[in-house]
């Protein structure tokens with residue numbers, strides 16, 4: 107069995123030196139166990155945090171252990187009464203070609219209902235993040251303006267579409283004209299602003315004539331700074347991610363802008379709600395019911411960026427996620443079915 111292990115903790119961008127491939131013999135499944143052939147591995151920004159020594163909201167990966175990750179695969183040998191050979195399943199199978207599982211946390215997938223890759227994106231963790239973060243943390247009301255960064259991505263693309271369903275004005279922020287065009291033309295946002303363009307701040311101002319009531323934060327850095335100046339009184343920030351900072355190696359140099367930011371929060375009576383999707387299992391039923399219906403009715407569209415090349419290309423694809431090379435939900439194809 108080939109797998110990618112965490113051999114050393116990255117400083118800045120992770121490399122194949124930090125994440126080499128090793129080969130081990132997979133033991134035969136014992137009582138209650140099964141072997142899953144991994145077909146599609148989800149690559150997600152949170153994995154960068156798991157590579158660090160410091161413990162965050164979830165435990166880090168120990169040196170020498172395989173990298174963690176959600177994946178969709180097919181059962182090829184089962185001694186577990188709940189799963190039979192040939193079943194398609196989702197589970198935390200990790201960055202490897204085969205996984206030995208006792209069935210805990212494993213969910214059966216029905217490819218006749220939806221492609222199995224959707225369990226990693228629109229109907230999986232990123233979809234649930236958009237749903238819980240926007241509705242429960244952003245609390246948008248019809249007529250309000252919702253802004254979301256990383257707007258063409260797995261989470262961001264869904265946030266704006268849910269905002270539209272709830273009667274809001276949806277404005278995206280994304281890197282480059284191609285991603286911005288997709289966000290407006292395909293996903294139906296009211297506007298999308300390119301943060302890499304020189305006139306970003308002016309274009310953002312034009313896109314939010316009534317100011318911003320909800321900001322769904324995925325990025326941090328210069329993007330949030332620009333957004334913060336346009337927030338309305340009593341506005342809400344759903345603090346989902348800060349991907350621009352995941353490879354930071356120390357505190358930023360320069361002016362300390364924190365006091366000004368805090369003062370603006372006070373003066374505008376803003377609320378900032380950090381959240382982690384896995385804290386909200388009670389919302390999984392609502393999410394799945396609503397999102398399935400929205401996708402079926404064409405109210406929600408999604409884009410998957412499926413990269414081939416298996417484990418040999420996985421680290422490279424992960425690096426692309428941290429620099430914006432992906433376009434849509436990044437999924438690594440580990441094997442042919």
Ligand code: NDP
Nearest residue numbers: 151256259260261280281324347348349350382383428430
């Ligand atoms: P995406 O599919 O949005 O991919 C990441 C995108 O982030 C890139 O395509 C790129 O878009 C943007 N990006 C990357 N590097 C930078 C940078 N240095 N500066 C600005 N933008 C950058 O990923 P996800 O939808 O899976 O995740 C989006 C966010 O949601 C992440 O911050 C992630 O950590 C967070 N998240 C949080 C969860 C929670 O429970 N709180 C759960 C799941 C995700 P572009 O080209 O437009 O810059």
